[in-house]
Amino acid sequence: MHWPDEAACVRFAFALAEALQTQPPLRDARLELDGPLGAGKTTFVRHLLRALGVTGRIKSPTYAVVEPYELQLPDGQQLAVSHFDFYRFDDPREWTDAGFREIYTAPGLKVAEWASKAAPQMPPPDLRLVLEPQADDSRQVQALACSELGRQWLACVEVKA
Incomplete structure (x- = not known):
């Protein structure tokens, strides 16, 4: 995909949010x-x-590593959302040492920056998104579906695009 500006990023984010909410299991x-x-x-x-x-402030988890949020789903249930940023990791084992396996096995949406x-x-x-800034400040975005759920999300987003 090509995002010529932030408005394209917003459109994709909103289309993906709709797909996330309509394609269980979120x-x-x-x-x-x-x-x-x-x-x-982080902008995305x-x-x-x-x-x-x-609602409220959405902070970058660069220093905290994880920021938790709660969503109210349309069916009235609560959903935990964990926003991770692994930028400061020097060794992948830090993920295990920090106890993140427990968060990843608990119910909820996990969004990770610097996942590599x-x-x-x-x-x-x-779903994995790779964002590459271009010389003209646009973004080239590669979307990789890594599961059947990810394929369903991308199919929904493509219909909206």
Whole structure:
């Protein structure tokens, strides 16, 4: 995909949010984002979480490593969302040492930036986005479905595009 500007990022985030909400099971969903500094990973996650209904401040988890959120689903149930940023990891084993396996096995949506820094320890994602900034400030985005759920999300997003 090509995102010529932030508005394209917003459109994709909102389309993906709709797909996430219509294609169960969101309760055990994993999304990974990779790309260099300044690629727009956190910006995309902020738009996605806003589209999913997160209110209030959406912080970058660069220093905290994980920021938790709660979503109110249309059926009235609560959904835990964990936004990770593994930028500061020097060794993938830090993921296990930090106790993140428990969060990843608990119900909820997991969104991880810099996932490649912890990838050998983490369960595979449903969807992986790789963002590459271009010289004209646009973004080239590669979307990789890594599960049947991820394929369903991408099929829904493509219909919206």
